[in-house]
Amino acid sequence: MFKTLSKLGLVAALLCTASSAAFADKLQDVLDRGYLIAGSGSTNAPWHFKDESNKLVGFDIDMLRLIAKGLFDDATKIEFVNQSGDARVPNLATDKVDVTCQFMTVTAGRAQLVEFSVPYYREGVGLMLLGSGKHKNYDALKAAGSNVTVSVLQNVYAEEMVHTALPEAKVDQYDSVDLMYQALNSGRSDAAATDQSSLSWFMAQNPKRYLDSGFGWNPQSYSCAVKPGDQRWLNFVNTVLHEAMTGVEFNTYAASYKKWFGAELSPPKIGFPIEFK
Amino acid sequence: MDILQALDAVWAARWPILEGIQHTLFISILSIIMGTILGVGVGLILTYGNRWIRFLVRLYSDFLRGTPVFVLILACFYILSVVGIQLTAYQAGIFALTLFCSSHVGEIVRGALQAIPAGQTEAAKSIGLTFRKMFVSVLFPQALRQILPTWVNTATEIVKASTLLSIIGVVELLLSVQQVISRTFLSLELYFFAGFVFFLINFAIEKVGRLVERKIAIPT
Numbered sequence: 001m002f003k004t005l006s007k008l009g010l011v012a013a014l015l016c017t018a019s020s021a022a023f024a025d026k027l028q029d030v031l032d033r034g035y036l037i038a039g040s041g042s043t044n045a046p047w048h049f050k051d052e053s054n055k056l057v058g059f060d061i062d063m064l065r066l067i068a069k070g071l072f073d074d075a076t077k078i079e080f081v082n083q084s085g086d087a088r089v090p091n092l093a094t095d096k097v098d099v100t101c102q103f104m105t106v107t108a109g110r111a112q113l114v115e116f117s118v119p120y121y122r123e124g125v126g127l128m129l130l131g132s133g134k135h136k137n138y139d140a141l142k143a144a145g146s147n148v149t150v151s152v153l154q155n156v157y158a159e160e161m162v163h164t165a166l167p168e169a170k171v172d173q174y175d176s177v178d179l180m181y182q183a184l185n186s187g188r189s190d191a192a193a194t195d196q197s198s199l200s201w202f203m204a205q206n207p208k209r210y211l212d213s214g215f216g217w218n219p220q221s222y223s224c225a226v227k228p229g230d231q232r233w234l235n236f237v238n239t240v241l242h243e244a245m246t247g248v249e250f251n252t253y254a255a256s257y258k259k260w261f262g263a264e265l266s267p268p269k270i271g272f273p274i275e276f277k
Numbered sequence: 278m279d280i281l282q283a284l285d286a287v288w289a290a291r292w293p294i295l296e297g298i299q300h301t302l303f304i305s306i307l308s309i310i311m312g313t314i315l316g317v318g319v320g321l322i323l324t325y326g327n328r329w330i331r332f333l334v335r336l337y338s339d340f341l342r343g344t345p346v347f348v349l350i351l352a353c354f355y356i357l358s359v360v361g362i363q364l365t366a367y368q369a370g371i372f373a374l375t376l377f378c379s380s381h382v383g384e385i386v387r388g389a390l391q392a393i394p395a396g397q398t399e400a401a402k403s404i405g406l407t408f409r410k411m412f413v414s415v416l417f418p419q420a421l422r423q424i425l426p427t428w429v430n431t432a433t434e435i436v437k438a439s440t441l442l443s444i445i446g447v448v449e450l451l452l453s454v455q456q457v458i459s460r461t462f463l464s465l466e467l468y469f470f471a472g473f474v475f476f477l478i479n480f481a482i483e484k485v486g487r488l489v490e491r492k493i494a495i496p497t
Contacts, residue, residue: 176462
C-alpha cells in the first residue's frame with residue numbers, strides 16, 4: 001500500500017513539474033526528429049520480448065512499428081526505450097518516450113496520469129485444456145463440478161478468480177508459469193487458467209497439443225498511452241490503431257494477431273462502418 | 278529442474294547474456310572506482326575539513342546512506358530529467374551507484390583515519406612533514422589496512438545493487454537473463470544461473486581484496 005502511495009506521489013510530483021512545460025506539439029517534434037521514441041518492455045511474451053536472435057518482437061512492438069510506419073512510411077524509424085512496468089507512467093511524464101504500448105491495462109486511476117488510446121486488444125482469463133484430456137470444453141469442465149482441478153499462478157485472488165468461472169473446481173496454485181503448464185501436461189490438473197494472450201501464444205507454439213476451453217472472463221482493455229495534454233498527438237496514435245483494426249493497415253494487424261495469438265481475424269464488413277453499428 | 282534444457286537456453290542466448298555480464302562489470306567497476314575517488318575526498322573532509330564544509334559533507338553522506346539505492350536510482354533518472362538534465366538510463370544508473378558508493382567509502386575512510394593513534398600525526402609533524410607528505414607516507418598506509426576489508430564489502434554491495442538498474446531499463450546481467458526466462462519459462466534454473474554468476478564476480482573481488490590485504494599486512 002505504502003509502496004503504491006509513494007509511487008503515485010512521485011508520479012504526481014513529476015506530473016506537476018512536467019505539465020508546467022511550454023505548449024507542446026509532439027507530432028511535429030517527432031516528425032522533425034525523424035524517428036519515434038517508443039516505450040515498451042522486453043520480458044513478456046508474446047507482447048514484448050527478445051526472440052532467439054535477440055531481436056525485440058511481439059504484439060506491442062508491432063503496434064509501435066505501425067505508428068512509426070504511419071509517421072515516416074518506414075516501420076524501422078523507431079528507437080525502443082526498454083522500461084519496466086513501473087516505469088511506464090513516469091517515462092511518459094518526463095518525456096523519455098513519445099508513446100508507450102506495453103500491455104497497459106486501462107483503469108480510471110491511470111487515466112488521470114496518462115491519456116489512453118483506443119484499445120488494441122481485450123485481455124481476459126482463459127482456460128487451456130490438454131487435447132487428449134477428459135474434458136473438451138468449458139461446458140464439460142463445468143459439468144464435472146468438483147472433479148476438476150485447475151492449475152493457476154499463485155496470487156491472492158487466484159482461488160476467487162477460478163471460482164468465478166468454475167465454482168466447484170479444485171484450485172492448485174503454482175509459483176511459475178512453467179510449473180503451471182507442467183501440472184497440466186502431467187495430468188495433475190485438468191485445465192490451466194491464466195491470461196488469454198499467454199495461453200494463445202503457448203498454444204501457437206505447441207500446435208495441436210492443447211485446446212482452448214472457449215470461455216473467457218475478467219475482461220480488461222490494453223491501450224497505448226501518451227503524456228496528457230496533447231490532443232493532436234493522441235488523435236494521431238488513435239487514428240493509426242483504429243485504422244490498423246478496421247482500415248488500410250488491417251492486413252498488417254491481422255498478420256501480427258495471427259503470429260502472436262494463432263487466430264485468423266476476418267476483415268471488417270465492407271459498407272457501413274462497423275464501429276457505429 | 279531440467280538442467281540440460283536450462284543450459285541449452287543459456288547457450289542459445291550466450292551473446293546477449295555475455296553482453297549483460299559485460300554491462301554489469303562495466304557499471305560496477307566504473308561506479309566503484311569513481312565512488313572510491315569521491316569517497317576518499319569525502320572521508321578526508323569529514324576528518325580534517327573546517328566546521329562548515331564538514332557539516333555540508335556530513336549532510337551529503339548521511340542523506341545518501343539513509344536512502345535506499347533503489348530510490349536513489351529512480352531519483353537520478355527522473356528528478357534530474359525534470360530539472361532539465363537528460364541522462365540516459367545507463368548514465369543515471371552509474372551516477373546513482375557512484376554517489377551511493379562515495380558515501381559509504383567516505384565513512385570507511387573517516388573511521389580508519391580516526392582510528393590511527395594521535396601520536397602518529399604528532400610524530401609526523403615533529404619531523405616537519407607537510408600535510409600531503411604526512412597523509413601519503415604515514416596516515417594512508419596505516420588507514421589502508423583498516424579500509425580494505427570493509428571496502429571489499431562495499432564493492433560487492435555495488436555489484437549487487439547494479440541489478441536494480443534493470444528497473445530503469447538497463448540491460449545488465451539480471452535483465453538479460455529475465456529476457457531469456459520470458460521466452461523459455463525456465464525461471465528457477467535461470468535465476469539460479471544468474472545468482473551463480475553474481476557469486477563468481479563477488480568471489481573474485483573478495484579474493485583480490487584478500488590478496489592485497491596480505492600484501493600490505495604488517496610483517497610478523
